[in-house]
Amino acid sequence: MRITVDRDRCEGHGVCETAAPELFLIDDEGDLVFHFEGREIPEEQRAPATNSVLTCPVAALKLEG
Amino acid sequence: MTVATATPTSDVDLYSDESVLAPYDNYRALRGLGPAVWLSRYQVWAMARHAEVYAALHDYETFSSGSGVGLSEELNRVMAGGTIGSDPPDHDRLRRVIGRQLTPKALRQHQDHVQHKAKVLVEELVERGSFDAVPEFAQKFPVSMVPDLLGWPENETGNLLAWASAGFNALGPMNERTMSGFPVLKGLWEFLDQLATSRNLRSDSWGANLVAAVDSGEVEASKLSVLLGDFLVPSLDTTVSALASAIWLFGHNPEQWRKVRADPSLITAAFNEVVRLETPARGFCRLVTKDHELPDGTTLQAGSRLFLLYAAANRDERVFTDPDAFDVTRHNVASHLAFGHGIHGCVGQGLARLEAHALLHELAARVEHIEVGEATWRRHNTIRGLAALPTTLHT
Numbered sequence: 001m002r003i004t005v006d007r008d009r010c011e012g013h014g015v016c017e018t019a020a021p022e023l024f025l026i027d028d029e030g031d032l033v034f035h036f037e038g039r040e041i042p043e044e045q046r047a048p049a050t051n052s053v054l055t056c057p058v059a060a061l062k063l064e065g
Numbered sequence: 066m067t068v069a070t071a072t073p074t075s076d077v078d079l080y081s082d083e084s085v086l087a088p089y090d091n092y093r094a095l096r097g098l099g100p101a102v103w104l105s106r107y108q109v110w111a112m113a114r115h116a117e118v119y120a121a122l123h124d125y126e127t128f129s130s131g132s133g134v135g136l137s138e139e140l141n142r143v144m145a146g147g148t149i150g151s152d153p154p155d156h157d158r159l160r161r162v163i164g165r166q167l168t169p170k171a172l173r174q175h176q177d178h179v180q181h182k183a184k185v186l187v188e189e190l191v192e193r194g195s196f197d198a199v200p201e202f203a204q205k206f207p208v209s210m211v212p213d214l215l216g217w218p219e220n221e222t223g224n225l226l227a228w229a230s231a232g233f234n235a236l237g238p239m240n241e242r243t244m245s246g247f248p249v250l251k252g253l254w255e256f257l258d259q260l261a262t263s264r265n266l267r268s269d270s271w272g273a274n275l276v277a278a279v280d281s282g283e284v285e286a287s288k289l290s291v292l293l294g295d296f297l298v299p300s301l302d303t304t305v306s307a308l309a310s311a312i313w314l315f316g317h318n319p320e321q322w323r324k325v326r327a328d329p330s331l332i333t334a335a336f337n338e339v340v341r342l343e344t345p346a347r348g349f350c351r352l353v354t355k356d357h358e359l360p361d362g363t364t365l366q367a368g369s370r371l372f373l374l375y376a377a378a379n380r381d382e383r384v385f386t387d388p389d390a391f392d393v394t395r396h397n398v399a400s401h402l403a404f405g406h407g408i409h410g411c412v413g414q415g416l417a418r419l420e421a422h423a424l425l426h427e428l429a430a431r432v433e434h435i436e437v438g439e440a441t442w443r444r445h446n447t448i449r450g451l452a453a454l455p456t457t458l459h460t
Contacts, residue, residue, distance in 0.1 A: 008157065011169070012168045054400075055399055058408065
């Protein structure tokens with residue numbers, strides 16, 4: 001399972017950070033940091049990963065695989 | 066259009082005074098009838114369950130916004146082509162021009178200003194003790210701030226609330242509320258056209274940045290008045306509704322207010338819970354672009370319109386336990402659809418949160434108990450909100 005971030009759509013609302021704090025961070029500048037860019041999501045993070053994609057308010061996250 | 070007899074159908078009038086003032090039993094009944102229900106009075110489909118509304122919002126190709134998102138063709142003809150009434154790729158271009166100014170990151174520079182204004186207002190209201198929370202709190206705050214940030218001409222703010230109200234009424238059917246709003250809306254459109262021509266917008270404001278986007282060729286000059294309207298109209302009535310509902314809900318649920326006071330980190334969830342339970346904009350429509358079959362076998366025919374009832378989805382018992390209760394510690398409150406969801410998700414939600422969080426923080430720091438008197442609700446096609454709310458703050 002991988003997640004792709006559509007940077008054009010992302011507005012930095014930070015809902016993904018609440019849903020999956022191990023995967024996402026809104027940094028001090030207000031920008032989204034995704035810790036698994038282009039990488040497989042670890043098994044134990046799959047539930048929060050799915051939740052982050054479902055709750056992204058602007059559909060900027062997509063699940064692949 | 067012919068509809069098969071097995072189709073879930075309802076003749077409920079979601080726009081009667083009774084239904085507007087007490088909508089939730091009707092929403093529950095619609096959820097119970099099926100994943101989509103044919104509203105025979107208005108000749109549209111309605112979705113009232115969370116899963117279906119969510120899925121439709123995320124399938125913008127099947128459920129298009131490009132021909133408008135209102136119930137009547139009269140309004141849809143006018144609104145098509147704006148940010149709300151468009152599909153990708155046009156939508157994404159317009160959305161970016163507005164959206165980049167309203168991201169939580171972009172709003173950070175206004176945070177101190179907003180917090181200060183919240184402090185001043187709350188201190189003044191605490192001093193006064195008793196007041197009507199609709200004009201003196203819920204309307205006063207956004208109206209004192211948003212036009213200023215937009216760079217709006219200072220002497221032209223008198224009609225803003227009437228324009229916003231008429232704009233949202235017009236999303237409904239061609240009833241008396243919509244009709245009486247059309248002359249008001251005409252005034253708004255004329256004013257926006259003038260403003261797009263005169264460009265009388267304070268420098269370094271959101272409005273001035275829209276002008277710059279036109280000058281750089283990013284968007285057509287013909288879109289400027291629409292973009293100014295898209296920025297202004299949705300920013301007022303919805304926030305006004307949410308702020309007044311917050312006072313009303315905390316007034317009726319003092320134990321929830323005590324929880325927020327004891328742990329102000331609950332304010333984010335509390336505001337989500339306010340807009341889940343008393344969703345400011347009841348919903349928007351989509352045009353079905355190709356036949357779409359639902360799990361129960363119902364087929365939504367290409368060319369039909371579909372009303373997505375956010376306010377009903379937000380009380381769906383399939384998703385929210387004890388859905389009619391106000392609970393600031395609700396674990397899955399972030400799943401609400403009050404701001405819509407997906408590519409058309411409310412572009413101003415960061416601003417709405419900034420305003421509401423600032424006010425709730427100031428109230429929580431000072432007010433022990435919120436006492437509310439008899440509330441009067443608005444008779445409005447789209448906005449669920451209070452018309453009057455006698456309030457007393459006890460410190």
